[in-house]
Amino acid sequence: MRSFTDRVSEIDSSGIRKMFEAAGNGSINLGIGEPDVPTPAHVCDAAMDAIREGYTRYTAGAGVPELRVALSEKFLHDNNISVSPDEIIVTSGASEALHISLQALVEPGDDVLIPDPGFVSYMALSRIAGGRVISVPLVDLCLDPDVVAEQITRNTKVLIVNSPSNPCGTVQSRKEIQAFAELAEDHDFTIISDEVYEFCIYEGEHVSPAEFTDNVVTVNAASKTYAMTGWRLGYLAARPEYIEQFHKVHQYVQACANSVAQMAVLAAITGPQDCVTEMRDRFKQRRDILLGGLREMDIECVTPAGAFYVFPRVGDGDRTAADLAERGVITVPGSAFGIYGAEHIRMSYATSEANIVRALDRMRGGF
Template sequence: MKKSKRSNVDPFIVMDVMEAARKAEQAGKKIIHMEVGQPGTPAPKLANEYIKKELKNNNLGYTVTLGLPQLRSRISKLYGDWYNIDLNPERVIITTGSSGGFILSFATLFDAGERVGIGSPGYPSYRQILKAQNLVPVDIETKLQNKYQPTSEDIKKNNLNGVLVASPANPTGSMLNKSSLRKLIECSKEHNVSFISDEIYHGLEYESKAVSALEITDHCYVINSFSKYFSMTGWRVGWMIVPEDHVRQVEKVSQNLFICPPHASQITALAALDAKEELDQNVNVYKKNREILLEELPKAGFTTFSPPDGAFYIYVDISKFSNDSLSFCKKVLDEAGVAITPGLDFDQKRGANTIRFSYARSTEDIIEGAKRIKKFMSSYN
């Protein structure tokens, strides 16, 4: 049987790095994981205890497609707490992770062949999900001086049907302030470009609070998840917020693609929303880890990067050392026992000259990782 052209997507290289690191650990080597956006903490204790009790009741099954009403209502309250927004819970749709949110957003907003702008460097799965839906991903080549964020001019000149903006962003950790985000949203509206805001790293900010697109407009899609701030990557539960007149359309697509999000994950997420104290302690760990790498990476020779505003990544230019980031990362893994991610995932044109460090793990691991990297770079040629 033939395979469809639209299924011919690129691999997610960071997953290959994870597998190489796993094999090294299986062989008995101690690996420091700085390759993946996997919090070093589990789901909040409060949430874990809650789901244990619910599992004993054995009442799990299908939920309504849009998600548990109490979870949707609790998320709408979160927007009041975080952004002082009075959000109608009917606009909140629970998804199977943020990935489910992207699939539903693209399927609802765009017809086959339409053009969607994404920042480069940026999260690679945007591009591959768009391609799999027979849409055209348009890489916006962002610049270091703009903190690797798109500008209004990028929207004007690319003949777009939609644009997806992430703040804080992966892999750079950069954020848009309210003025910059407003300019992008207003420019999108002026040019009839659908606006999608990826806010999965909200809650993970270090010097100023991230701005939600919903603080500026209701005419957008917002996607978030319990994976990052809530430390629930493996639970695969997230949410999206859409205009009221789009809810039914998204619901119909979701009914057929997903039926409903996982019931157990929704229950756990509901409890996680009340674990603020524990979650904020996690953020303090990331903040400390960030400070360590901002101090130690330049000592190892890595000096060209934009200090991250949020998330838990630092995206570094290594062009003075190598123009083959994949081989460079393999060498670091083999010789230093540190797993890091080549930039090829994030930027198809310039990724061979960049790498991404994740500082989501324990501070002890970050200190050891920095020590190993400095030793490796001292003898690198």
């Protein structure tokens, strides 16, 4: 019998994938974690030009210099943070950025504080890095600085912050983000700030912890902002001492991010941004339809101010998701995102309004 490492074999495969596998023909899929629109045409054109112009080789390990310059300008313009191109690594999606950060920061036995419920990768990647996962229960679906503070020990190495949140859709306030930054300074740990939904905020503002502290790795991607999930292009920013170590992991697991995707994202970031605002406006309308329908059914639901998910409290999330799947509506049970998500389901509204309306019809009478 072949043996595999505990840190890998003990990980459960993603609960999201399991729901997709269970989906019958004709099901309406509200389990999706990606925009339903195509990548903007000018971005696709830039990729085709890049192929024809021969951008088909390894690039600089940290990424094409022009892209890192553009990202450095983006950080200043959108996030009010000043990072030089040398403080940026272009990665294969935000996923790789999370992975290389955790690999370089977490020693076996170190504590990684993660929001619970939180994005599925945080627990898995922390364990793969040998870390001890500490689930921080959310308060009203937000990470509360006082609850975080209670979990901090001498072993705390990393706190993962994700605003807007997957799966909750909630957006942390400026005051909360500043409080996390102060905790990181006072207790000398690193915040990994996953900002992949920053473009998708309907109420409130997006605030990066890097505005307040250098103890932070800012992770982002083109995946959601420009409807580019399949292109696998993300990036991170951090101070040079971090970059030096992260780069070693990146170099050996990835060499560099996809060359064509880098040129496409350069066009996305430096080109017109109306595609992003249009997508956000469309998502907001869909959110309101879904939220309105759920509230008519008296389902308890925090108003999500960002991302493209609602996370209603339904009692037994596993049972509800299974019942809904039988009625042809695919959702994700909240337990997929941590033990404190078990009373919820995640519903994505990154699908057409017609699908949302049909899904609500199928749900009526079942609650």
